[in-house]
Amino acid sequence: MASYEQRDFLISRIGDALEIVRRRNTPHFIGFLDGAECELCGTYLAGHRQNAALFGGYTKAERRVLGIFPDGETPKDEAFPVRALTVNWLFEYPLSHRDFLGSLLSLGIERKSVGDILCGEGTAVLFLLEPVFSYVDSQLSKIGGVGVTVLPGAPEKLPEKDRFKAVTATAASERLDCVVSALTGAGRAHSTELIKSGFVKRGFQTETNISAKLKNGDVISVRGFGKYILDDLSSKTKKDRIRLAARKYI
Numbered sequence: 001m002a003s004y005e006q007r008d009f010l011i012s013r014i015g016d017a018l019e020i021v022r023r024r025n026t027p028h029f030i031g032f033l034d035g036a037e038c039e040l041c042g043t044y045l046a047g048h049r050q051n052a053a054l055f056g057g058y059t060k061a062e063r064r065v066l067g068i069f070p071d072g073e074t075p076k077d078e079a080f081p082v083r084a085l086t087v088n089w090l091f092e093y094p095l096s097h098r099d100f101l102g103s104l105l106s107l108g109i110e111r112k113s114v115g116d117i118l119c120g121e122g123t124a125v126l127f128l129l130e131p132v133f134s135y136v137d138s139q140l141s142k143i144g145g146v147g148v149t150v151l152p153g154a155p156e157k158l159p160e161k162d163r164f165k166a167v168t169a170t171a172a173s174e175r176l177d178c179v180v181s182a183l184t185g186a187g188r189a190h191s192t193e194l195i196k197s198g199f200v201k202r203g204f205q206t207e208t209n210i211s212a213k214l215k216n217g218d219v220i221s222v223r224g225f226g227k228y229i230l231d232d233l234s235s236k237t238k239k240d241r242i243r244l245a246a247r248k249y250i
Contacts, residue, residue, distance in 0.1 A: 031065030036204035091122030120159030
């Protein structure tokens with residue numbers, strides 16, 4: 001999460017939701033939440049032994065809604081106020097996640113009302129909070145200047161959540177500053193500045209330690225450059241540098 005203030009605000013919202021559920025004996029929902037917020041919810045609620053669940057519209061959703069339920073009521077996916085909207089367009093026009101999110105925000109939709117956006121070739125599936133679903137369904141006619149048609153619901157086979165481009169490079173070591181420099185092509189000094197400025201995340205958490213040692217499977221996000229999965233940091237060159245293999249989200 002971006003700050004301690006945001007973390008404390010989310011914990012306060014969870015506390016308010018717990019009180020609402022206790023008084024009204026009905027479920028209460030918060031979201032959509034990003035990956036870091038979902039992690040915080042899981043940790044906080046596990047410690048309080050609460051009857052709660054996270055759901056984002058499909059099994060592997062990253063952005064999810066927190067549902068807190070009365071004791072004795074089994075959390076069910078269909079209870080969550082999450083709706084899917086399928087968007088179709090001529091596949092020769094490439095549209096991206098950024099295009100869809102920008103169009104939704106231009107309609108006045110808040111980011112917290114938008115879940116994952118699964119964008120394929122000619123088809124995308126948007127997950128939205130129920131209160132904004134009908135408005136988006138009726139108003140969304142263009143994305144990035146491209147005409148689109150919309151249909152409530154989602155196809156049986158969803159577009160792939162993530163697409164990747166292979167990245168290979170060499171780095172002096174597994175240190176964060178070295179790997180960021182290798183992945184982005186930015187100089188070592190610039191990479192150090194990015195890290196210390198809070199522009200680099202490891203997983204869902206901001207990492208400001210330039211000496212942090214990375215490992216296979218780490219997910220590194222660098223503001224302005226993209227998001228990467230580290231697949232292999234074990235191979236060495238003849239000059240004893242790390243031969244780095246990664247995938248960049250596209």
